[in-house]
Amino acid sequence: MWSDTESEKDYLNFGEVSQLAVDILTSDSMLPVSIGVFGNWGAGKSSLLKLIEQNLDADKKDWIVIKFDAWLYQGYDDARAALLEVIATELTKAADGNECLAKKTKKLVARVDGVRALGLLAEGAALFAGIPTGGLLARSIGTLGDATDGIQDQEEYEKLGKTAKEAKERVGGLLKPETKKSPPQQIDAFRKEYSEILEELGKPLVVVIDNLDRCLPTNAIHTLEAIRLFLFLTNTAFIIAADEEMIRFSVADYFKGASDRHQIDYLDKLIQIPIRVPKAGVREVRSYLFMLYAVDHGLPKEKLDVLRDELEKALQQSWKDDPISRQDALALTGEPEDGALARAFARADRIAPVLANSPIIHGNPRIVKRLLNVVKMRSQIARRRSMPLDEAVITKLVIFERCVGVKATADFYRLVDAEKGAPALLKQLEGESGEVPENAPKTWMDNPTTKSFIREWAQLEPKLSGIDLRAAIYLSRETMPIGAYVVGLSPSGREVLDVLVDTKNISSPTAEKLLNTLPLEEQIPVMEGIISHLRQMSDWSRKPKGFAGACLLARHSADAAKILTRYLQELELGGKPPAWMTTQLKQEQWHRDA
Secondary structure (H helix, E strand, O other), X not given: OOOOOOOOOOOOOOHHHHHHHHHHHXXXXXXXXXXXXXXXXXOOHHHXXXXXXXXXXXXXXXXXXXXXXXHHHOOOOOHHHHHHHHHHHHHHHHOOOOHHHHHHHHHXXXXXXXXXXXXXXXXXXXXXXXXXXXXXXXXXXXXXXXXXXXOOOHHXXXXXXXXXXXXHHHHHHHOOHHHOOXXXXXXXXXXXXXXXXXXXXXXXXXXXXEOHHHOOHHHHHHHHHHHHHHXXXXXXXXXXXXXXXXXXXXXXXXXXXXXXXXXXXXXXXXXXXXXXXXXXXXXXXXXXXXXHHHHHHOOOHHHHHXXXXXXXXXXXXXXXXXXXOHXXXXXXHOOOOOOHHHHHXXXXXHHHXXXXXXXXXXXXXXXXXHHHXXXXXXXXXXXXXXXXXXXXXXXXXXXXXXXXXXXXXXXXHHHHHHOOOOOHHHHHHOOOOOOOOOOOOHHHHOOHHHHHHHHHHHOOOOOOOOOOOHHHHHHHHHHOOOHHHHOOOOHHHHXXXXXXXXXOOOOOXXXXXXXXXXXXXXXXXXXXXXXXXXXXXXXXXXXXXXXXXXXXHXXXXXXXXXXXXXXHHHOOOOOOOOHHHHHHHHOOXXXXXX
C-alpha cells in the first residue's frame, strides 16, 4: 500500500512548475514577493511545496526556509500571533552564535506577546459589541452573558469575578512595559526590528504556508492578514498553498456581504504571482500509476530513479512525442514481461483514461492513491482467504463504486446478489453497442454524467459478464461503509429492517411473517442494516434490540448468517461473551455450523 501523505518524489512532472517558483525566488529583482500555489484538495499542492523546498536547499543563497501549517494552530492560538511567533523563533535559531543579533531576535519574540495581547483585547471589545469570538473571553461567554442579562445569584457573581480576574492576569502578563503600544506602533516596531535582523543575517527568508484551505474561515483570514505585515519587506518571500474557492468562501464568510469581485480582489492583492498546480491528464496519471505500482512491487531505488527520470522526460516531450510504451517502461525495470509488474503496468494503461477523465476523480493524485489502497486492501484480504479474485476485477469494481456513488453501487450489487453473481445486464453493457440498457437501475439513468461514465466503464478490461462477482461484492461490503447498501432498499425491505431492529424476542410472529416476504437480493442489505444499528451499542451486558432480529434473519439466509457470524467474531466483548449471548447462540444452528 502507499502512504497517504505528500510525496517528496516527483511522479507527475511537477519539477518544471517547482523550478519556475524557484527561478522567481532566486531572482534578486523579484524579492520581496508572494507566490500562490493554487489547486483543489489532493491535486498535489503539498508535494509541489516539498519540491520547491528541496530546490531552495540546494541554492547557493542559503535560504531560511520556514514551514507554517496553518491548520495545526487552529483552536490553540491566535493565527496571526502564531505565524509571527514561528517566524521570530526561526530567526532566533538562525542568529545562534551571534550574541548581539540573538538579543534582537529574542526581543522580536517577546514583541509577539504584545501582538497576541492586542488580539485578546480586540476579542474582548468584539464580545461586548455582540460579536462571537473563540478565545478566553468567548469560552466564558456564559458568564459574560449573565453580566448583560442580570446576575441571578451569588454563584454567578463569583463566576463572573473569577473570569474577569483571569482575563486581567493574562493581559497583564502579556503587556510588558515595552509592549504597551498602540496596534500601529506594535506593527511598525515589529516590521522595523524584523527588517534589521534579516539584513544583519544576510540571508533571504521564505515562509511556506500549507493547509490554509483546511482552516475555518476566521483562521484562514487571520493568517492571510498576518502575511500583510511582511509584504514589501526586503529579502522576504511567502509561498501560500491554497484552494482558491475555499479562500474565497472564507473571505465571504469573514467579511459579511463581500461581493464576488471583492472576494477575488482580496486574494489578488495578497498574491502577486499565482501558480496553478497542473491538472493531471491521461499521460500524467498513467506515469503516476507506473511509479506507484513500481514502488509497491519493491523495485530497488536505482531502478525506480531510472524509471522516474525516463517517465519525466517523456512527459516533458509529450507536446511532440508519443508517450513511452508500456513495454519500454517495463524494460527499464528489468522485470519479466509475464510477471506481476507487467500485469500492473497493463492495468495502468487500461484505467488511466478513466481515472483522468472521470468528473469524480478528475486525475486527482490523492484520490487515485486512495483508490489503489482500497484495491490493495481487498486483494490482500482475498489472498488470505484463498478467494479466487483477480486484482484487475477488484480494481474495476472499486472504480465503479468511487465514480457512480452509493445508490447506484447498491443497485448494481443487489443485481449481483439476485442473479447469482452474474447480472445479465453486464453482458448487454459490455456488448458492441456499449449502451446502457433501458431496464438498467434508475440511479444509472437519471444522471447523464453517471450514464456516460457507466458506458465507458463497461468497456474497460477485464469484462465482467460471465464472472461470478459474489466474492468480490462480499469483499466490497467489508471495506465500504455498511450504510452504503442500506440506502437502496425497497420500501418493503426497509419495513423488514425496521421491524427486525425493533424485535426483542426470537419468537416474533410479525418478524417471521415479514421475513417470508423478503426478496433474496435484500437479505444481505437488511442484515447489514441491523449490524449497522448494533454497532452503536456500547453496553452488551443485556441483549440489545435488533439482536433477536439478526438471529431470525440468519435462520432464513445462509449468506446473511455468514455476515452476522463475522460481525460477532470481530465484536470486542472483553474476551468473553455475556451469558445471555452464549445461551442464545447455542440454540442457533447457523452459529453451530460456522
